[in-house]
Amino acid sequence: MKNLFSPYSLMGLELKNRVVMPPMCQYSVTEKDGIATDWHYNHYVSRAIGGTGLVIVEMTDVEPDGRITDNDLGLWSDEQIPALARIVDAVHQHGAKIGIQIAHAGRKAEDAAVPVAPSAIAFDENYKTPRALSTDEVKQMVEKFRLAVRRAVQAGFDTIELHGAHGYLIHQFHSPLTNQRTDEYGQDLTLFGKEIIKAAKSEMPAEMPLILRISAKEYVEGGYDIEESIAFSKVYQEAGVDMFHISAGGEGQIAAAGRPGTHAAYQVPLARDIKQALNVPVIAVGRLDEPVLANAVIGNDEADLVAVGRGMLRNPFWTLEASVKLGHGGLIPPQLVNGFPRS
Numbered sequence: 189m190k191n192l193f194s195p196y197s198l199m200g201l202e203l204k205n206r207v208v209m210p211p212m213c214q215y216s217v218t219e220k221d222g223i224a225t226d227w228h229y230n231h232y233v234s235r236a237i238g239g240t241g242l243v244i245v246e247m248t249d250v251e252p253d254g255r256i257t258d259n260d261l262g263l264w265s266d267e268q269i270p271a272l273a274r275i276v277d278a279v280h281q282h283g284a285k286i287g288i289q290i291a292h293a294g295r296k297a298e299d300a301a302v303p304v305a306p307s308a309i310a311f312d313e314n315y316k317t318p319r320a321l322s323t324d325e326v327k328q329m330v331e332k333f334r335l336a337v338r339r340a341v342q343a344g345f346d347t348i349e350l351h352g353a354h355g356y357l358i359h360q361f362h363s364p365l366t367n368q369r370t371d372e373y374g375q376d377l378t379l380f381g382k383e384i385i386k387a388a389k390s391e392m393p394a395e396m397p398l399i400l401r402i403s404a405k406e407y408v409e410g411g412y413d414i415e416e417s418i419a420f421s422k423v424y425q426e427a428g429v430d431m432f433h434i435s436a437g438g439e440g441q442i443a444a445a446g447r448p449g450t451h452a453a454y455q456v457p458l459a460r461d462i463k464q465a466l467n468v469p470v471i472a473v474g475r476l477d478e479p480v481l482a483n484a485v486i487g488n489d490e491a492d493l494v495a496v497g498r499g500m501l502r503n504p505f506w507t508l509e510a511s512v513k514l515g516h517g518g519l520i521p522p523q524l525v526n527g528f529p530r531s
Contacts, residue, residue, distance in 0.1 A: 192483040193516040196241070196492060198431060198469055200395025201347050203241040203285055203493075205519075206486050207507045210433070210473050210495035211246045211289040211349065211401075215259040222252070222262025224271035232275050235500060236284035239507035239519045242493065243279055244399075245272070245288040247351055248340075250332040253300035254292035254357070263290065263336040269343050276344040287347035287399065290336050290388070292329065294318065294357030295366070306360050306367040306374070323371045326380060329357075334387035341391055348388060349399040352381060352424075355438030359403060362420050365411055378423045385427040397430035399471070404458035405436045414458060418465045425466055433471040433495070434459035452481055460490040471495050479510035 196203045209232075216227040232243050248261040255262065262268055272288070279286040295305035295318035304325070305318035321329065337348055352358035360366040361373060361380035373379050381400075388398055402424075404417040421432060436455050455474035463470040472491035476482045477499030485491050500506045511519045512528055520528055 190486050190489070191516075192479070192486050192494065192514060193511060193519070194486070198492075199397045200393070201242075201285060201397050204283060205239070205241040205507070206493045207239070207241045207482075207510070208471055208473075208493045208495040209235045209240045209243045209500050210471075210497045211244045211351070212497055212501060213246045213256060213260060215257055217259045217261060220258040221267075222249070222255070222260070222264065223268050224261055224275060228261070228271070229275050229278065232286070233278045233282065234504040235507075236279040236282040236286075237521065238500075238503075238505040239511060240284050240500070241507075242347075243284055243286045244347075244349055244495075245275070245286065245345075247289050247291045247293075247356075248272075248336070250290065250292050250329070250336040253297055253303070254294075254332075255300075256293045256296060256298055258299045263288075263339045264332065266339065269339050272340075272343040272345075280344075285346040287349050288340050288343075288345050289349040289351050289401065290333060290340065291351035292333075292357035294355075294360045296355055305357070306369055306380075309366055309368070311355065320369070323373065326373050327383075330380070330383045330387050333384045334391055337388040338391040341393070341396070347397050347399060348392060349401055349433060350381075350384060350388060351401050353401045353403040353433075353435045353438055355403075358384065359438060363406065363412065365406070365408070378420050381420075381424055382427040385424060385429055389428040398428055399431045399433055400424055400429045401433035401435060402462075403436050403438045404434050404455075404462060407437050414461050417458075418462060421462055421468075422466055425468055429468075431469040431471065431492075432459075432462055432466075433473065434462055434491075435473055450475070452476070452478060453485065456485055456490050463491065469493075473497065477506075479513045482510065483514055 303318040459472040473495035
């Protein structure tokens with residue numbers, strides 16, 4: 189039977205287990221140049237040493253004003269490639285695979301003098317009102333995503349994840365709450381996402397899978413629900429997405445209506461629904477820190493991979509400890525064996 193420590197393969201991506209470190213912003217770029225630092229190196233490589241099957245580098249932006257803050261990673265310049273390639277090489281040395289999340293914050297770019305978005309609608313009263321992108325600027329933005337993916341491939345990443353969740357730019361385009369355009373990108377809310385997917389695939393090796401992270405439910409009055417997200421995910425799948433990373437929320441204040449529960453695995457039903465409706469591989473995320481629970485998500489075929497966020501922030505060796513708890517030996521590096529129970 190499949191379990192958390194069963195190998196997994198998708199196209200050319202071969203993982204030793206089904207544990208994923210999801211993208212989590214570190215806000216640790218020190219020179220505000222978008223270049224990864226020693227913090228990023230130690231942060232990601234330690235999780236590879238800790239047994240994680242797939243590490244996904246945090247939200248990395250396609251232009252300076254696309255960052256949440258000026259302390260975020262970027263891939264708008266070739267000068268940003270070497271520091272990321274150094275991380276990739278070290279992660280590979282410790283038996284893990286590594287992806288990177290390519291994104292633009294849109295109206296949630298806190299440090300941009302004037303953020304950009306599909307429409308001139310502020311996230312809330314604490315955020316700046318963005319400027320609506322012109323049609324030509326939207327097309328230029330697609331090109332910026334393409335070039336960022338090209339640089340990620342040059343850095344040696346094993347997979348690419350596009351960030352279409354949590355109220356960032358791709359999400360802003362496919363949400364009717366934030367896209368009130370009248371041009372082609374307003375008439376088809378998925379057009380921007382489709383063009384980015386096709387641009388990304390044009391730069392990726394044929395065997396490299398493309399992941400899209402989505403918010404499957406907005407949890408806000410007037411926002412979309414699972415039925416709508418299944419519909420737009422089918423469009424994105426046809427455009428070239430190979431796997432979906434299923435999260436939720438991000439547009440409007442999540443607490444406004446239908447606030448999601450804080451119980452364990454509260455987003456897993458969304459992942460299961462997408463997986464079943466599209467017959468597509470999915471990553472589940474959201475309060476899955478308990479190894480027995482994470483293992484059950486795989487064993488019950490609710491998701492193909494499980495992302496452990498907060499648990500892995502607290503403990504780089506979460507995967508090794510989970511392997512002991514679940515009775516799957518052999519993962520622990522010999523240098524660390526004495527720190528774990530003999531049985």
